[in-house]
Amino acid sequence: xxxxxxxxxxxxxxxxxxxxxxxxxxxxxxxxxxxxxxxxxxxxxxxxxxxxxxxxxxxxxxxxxxxxxxxxxxxxxxxxxxxxxxxxxxxxxxxxxxxxxxxxxxxxxxxxxxxxxxxxxxxxxxxxxxxxxxxxxxxxxxxxxxxxxxxxxxxxxxxxxxxxxxxxxxxxxxxxxxxxxxxxxxxxxxxxxxxxxxxxxxxxxxxxxxxxxxxxxxxxxxxxxxxxxxxxxxxxxxxxxxxxxxxx
Numbered sequence: 001x002x003x004x005x006x007x008x009x010x011x012x013x014x015x016x017x018x019x020x021x022x023x024x025x026x027x028x029x030x031x032x033x034x035x036x037x038x039x040x041x042x043x044x045x046x047x048x049x050x051x052x053x054x055x056x057x058x059x060x061x062x063x064x065x066x067x068x069x070x071x072x073x074x075x076x077x078x079x080x081x082x083x084x085x086x087x088x089x090x091x092x093x094x095x096x097x098x099x100x101x102x103x104x105x106x107x108x109x110x111x112x113x114x115x116x117x118x119x120x121x122x123x124x125x126x127x128x129x130x131x132x133x134x135x136x137x138x139x140x141x142x143x144x145x146x147x148x149x150x151x152x153x154x155x156x157x158x159x160x161x162x163x164x165x166x167x168x169x170x171x172x173x174x175x176x177x178x179x180x181x182x183x184x185x186x187x188x189x190x191x192x193x194x195x196x197x198x199x200x201x202x203x204x205x206x207x208x209x210x211x212x213x214x215x216x217x218x219x220x221x222x223x224x225x226x227x228x229x230x231x232x233x234x235x236x237x238x239x240x241x242x243x244x245x246x247x248x
Contacts, residue, residue, distance in 0.1 A: 015215065021218065024176040025176050025238070065180055087139065088141040092148045095149025098149075155176075
């Protein structure tokens, strides 16, 4: 393993999972594009590809999200998370059947515009009055799962929905972290079935997982010190960044 590449990946993983611990989402948004850039510039060895990083992210997210979850578990509404997860898990397989029929770039840009609008609304505390939101957790999870199977994008529908609910920062983080944790279990099973968990993936995971756990822990500690107002500004900023990265 190249020392420079490993060092850059360690810094990237730490920063990405720190954001996840801070806001409840955003690790893959940061880690995948930056890791792709690092590999394209510094890696000449074909043994390390972005596929290895994506597969390693499954383990990083599983372990780091679980440790973050332990800190927010008292704020989890398990009924809501269950309906999100069931919709996501079931419709991931449905979406996969339509994989060849979709224009990924168009889908990314449509979602990016929607996320940007939601981020601006959250930034200025403009909310859509959603009546009886508990009825919508399964449908939102289903849309999220369908998009996950279709293009690998699962977070935006859930983020858009939760951002328009009257939730405390602890409940928001607990809901989104728990949802991603359970969806990561589905992803891990899928990757294992497809034979994508190689010895190279395991080698890099052994190095990067502890870094992710540390980043998530520190991010969670920082989040606890933020006021609701500052937390909402942080989430809005990250949503805007996500929208820009998806649109480009």
